[in-house]
Amino acid sequence: MTSEDSAVARPFRLIGRSTLGALAEIGRLTTFSGNVLGACVTPTIYVSEVLRQCVRIGFYSLPVVGLTAVFIGAALALNIYTGGSRFNAEQFVPNIVVLGITRELGPVLAGLMLAGRVSAGIAAEIGAMRVTEQIDALLTLSARPKRYLYAPRVIAATVTLPALVLVADIIGVMGGYLVAVGSLDFNWAAYLTNTWRFVTTGDIVSGLIKAAVFGAIIALMGCYQGDRSKGGAGGVGRAATLAVVGAAVLILASNYVLTSIFVRVGL
Amino acid sequence: MIAPLLKMTGVHKSFGTKSVLRGVDLSVAPGQSLVIIGGSGTGKSVTIKCALGLLSPDAGDIHFDGETVTPSNADRIRERTGMLFQGGALFDSLTVWENVAFALLYRDGVKRSKAKDRAIETLAKVRLGAAAADLRPAELSGGMQKRVGLARAIIATPDLIFFDEPTTGLDPITADAVNDLILEQVKALGAAAVTITHDMASVRKIADEIAMLHEGRIIWRGPVSELDRSGDPHVEQFVHGRADGPIQPAL
Incomplete structure (x- = not known):
């Protein structure tokens, strides 16, 4: 091969290598997720571990999710008021706030906040266990990491994120309410009545379904990157970063897919 | 032979x-x-x-x-089989007795109270008192961690x-x-x-x-x-x- 051939072929080789690498990564992640999700729905399930993870993932995330929701609800109300006033539609603030929070911003923002807090935490914890041979120790004690470590985290995140989103929905709507009544001169009773009459069960349920999917993604990405980490502290740090980035991208992508499905089925 | x-x-x-x-x-x-x-x-x-x-x-x-x-x-x-790892590989999130009794709790389905008794007995075999049972691995010295690791390796009589x-x-x-x-x-x-x-x-x-x-x-x-x-x-x-x-x- 001449050096000219080599120079021409190099970009194609790089593209080919990157493509194969990406496909291999998708394959590994899919296989890992399939194995862990299988362990979530088949015995043995370590209930005490699931409950412990529910507290760690769900309960301790309440402050961050609540604060995010109240500020987003408040900012949303101001933005809708400003935009709506351009064509005399200020009265729709309660309707759009509740729709935006329940269908979109509640689950997506709670998901993104938990991607940062929980996914990174899981990846760092499992990564540290990997590099200190604790995962090998589990295996020598005949405990499967996918059952003892990963499945409880995935179950806990899948169950608790909808509960957190439900709380975020209420707090977010109240954030909008406080701004609308306090700063925009809305009547408090009319605001609440409009909100209650406008919101449907479908709005809430669609947000909760999204939350459950996002919860599974957050825990799976944390477990996957933690499980693959190697090389000491640097490897653990890299695993945490990759878990957050991967979870955030997958949350946004799956949000679009789920929204498309909900629109198509009329939910 | x-x-x-x-x-x-x-x-x-x-x-x-x-x-x-x-x-x-x-x-x-x-x-x-x-x-x-x-x-x-x-x-x-x-x-x-x-x-x-x-x-x-x-x-x-x-x-x-x-x-x-x-x-x-x-x-x-x-x-x-049992294994004592170089760094101990004790589970940070569990107490010393839960580490020692891990196989009994999660593999053999032994009740927690019985498993704790067995763990304390095994800790005594490696010259660790019952006071160590409720500590976390991070609270132990290197030598104590090795002994806990040894207790975990032998508890199920491999x-x-x-x-x-x-x-x-x-x-x-x-x-x-x-x-x-x-x-x-x-x-x-x-x-x-x-x-x-x-x-x-x-x-x-x-x-x-x-x-x-x-x-x-x-x-x-x-x-x-x-x-x-x-x-x-x-x-x-x-x-x-x-x-x-x-x-x-x-x-």
Whole structure:
């Protein structure tokens, strides 16, 4: 091969290598997720571990999710008021706030906040266990990491994120309410009545379904990157970063897919 | 002749282009204490991990009590083995007694109160009091962590125990105490033991037989009484800790 051939072929080789690498990564992640999700729905399930993870993932995330929701609800109300006033539609603030929070911003923002807090935490914890041979120790004690470590985290995140989103929905709507009544001169009773009459069960349920999917993604990405980490502290740090980035991208992508499905089925 | 409890034949293992094991042949009889010595990076830990089924060999056979070790039966075989890891590998999120009783709680389904009693009994065997039971691993010294690791390895009365550098990082007195505990507990169980160590004082104390691993193969094996007259230049260099000789220092 001449050096000219080599120079021409190099970009194609790089593209080919990157493509194969990406496909291999998708394959590994899919296989890992399939194995862990299988362990979530088949015995043995370590209930005490699931409950412990529910507290760690769900309960301790309440402050961050609540604060995010109240500020987003408040900012949303101001933005809708400003935009709506351009064509005399200020009265729709309660309707759009509740729709935006329940269908979109509640689950997506709670998901993104938990991607940062929980996914990174899981990846760092499992990564540290990997590099200190604790995962090998589990295996020598005949405990499967996918059952003892990963499945409880995935179950806990899948169950608790909808509960957190439900709380975020209420707090977010109240954030909008406080701004609308306090700063925009809305009547408090009319605001609440409009909100209650406008919101449907479908709005809430669609947000909760999204939350459950996002919860599974957050825990799976944390477990996957933690499980693959190697090389000491640097490897653990890299695993945490990759878990957050991967979870955030997958949350946004799956949000679009789920929204498309909900629109198509009329939910 | 007694059938070996563990037998490895022609085991090869590579990581990428690096060939670590190049045909390891090893056998351990029931109740025997075998110590594997060798320089850093010669594949001692990989040998143990292959024997435990934590790594799959690229070629060769591993038999435990006459049964070939495969991914499908590795869990069942591991129920009959114990392992003391170099760094202890204690679970940070659990207390000392939960670490020790892990196999009883999560594998054998023993009730927590009974498992805790068994854990405290086992901790006493490694000279740790009941006060240590409710501590977290991070609250223990290195020597105490090794003893907790030993208690976890022996609680389910295994037939074969692996020790990965059991005295690394310990002062000579604590190291000797850990060696005594290993000897005492292995003898009390009647178990076989496979130990990896660089510590020649440990080798002389706990070994019945010694195997030298070099460049991915066992190049010498013999009883501890023959260690000083092995006639093998690799073994002699290693035993006397000389930089000059056929083994290149891992710098």
